[in-house]
């Protein structure tokens with residue numbers, strides 16, 4: 001049973017039986033990993049509060065060949081991110097980012113993806129009051145790019161013609177991005193995306209500073225992101241519950 005020490009972030013955690021917890025981590029060495037932390041709920045557990053959601057640190061995982069559930073033998077939380085649980089809008093956004101990673105990240109080494117996840121959660125923890133959604137949208141699109149399916153914004157996904165920056169475009173989720181006006185006419189179900197929204201996604205993907213978003217724009221961007229992700233799911237179409245709850249503001253006080 002090889003022991004692996006790896007940088008990791010807790011993306012999901014739930015109680016298991018009387019004394020244990022099962023966590024799902026994104027790790028540098030193994031990508032997404034499920035592991036049981038035996039005894040984590042005992043009063044003097046060595047895990048303490050280390051396994052809180054969105055905490056980052058160094059995990060020791062004992063892997064078992066042929067098993068999907070490994071054993072977490074230690075977790076040294078160096079980066080607790082309590083700010084993400086302290087405000088409901090941040091918590092909902094962080095949960096959406098965690099869901100994006102759990103559903104799309106590979107079960108293999110991906111250091112750039114872990115770095116992008118770290119950046120996204122850190123930026124969200126530092127987000128100004130009322131600005132969490134826009135910061136999370138930026139982080140989410142950067143993760144999509146890191147996962148290898150960034151949308152095409154400036155070239156038609158059907159005919160590859162360049163699209164003017166000021167054009168209203170149709171957005172074809174399954175094809176993976178913007179359609180020119182000619183191709184959009186043949187795809188009447190495509191979501192319409194105005195030029196300022198397309199510019200915003202372009203800026204997020206380029207990690208450029210952006211101006212604040214008003215509430216209707218936040219909702220429109222959340223819907224666009226969720227619909228885009230739903231078209232790229234490969235694991236049987238279970239709904240993206242955290243993304244949908246974030247969009248509905250269900251966890252708002």
Ligand SMILES: [Zn+2]
Nearest residue numbers: 156159180183
């Ligand atoms: Zn076209």
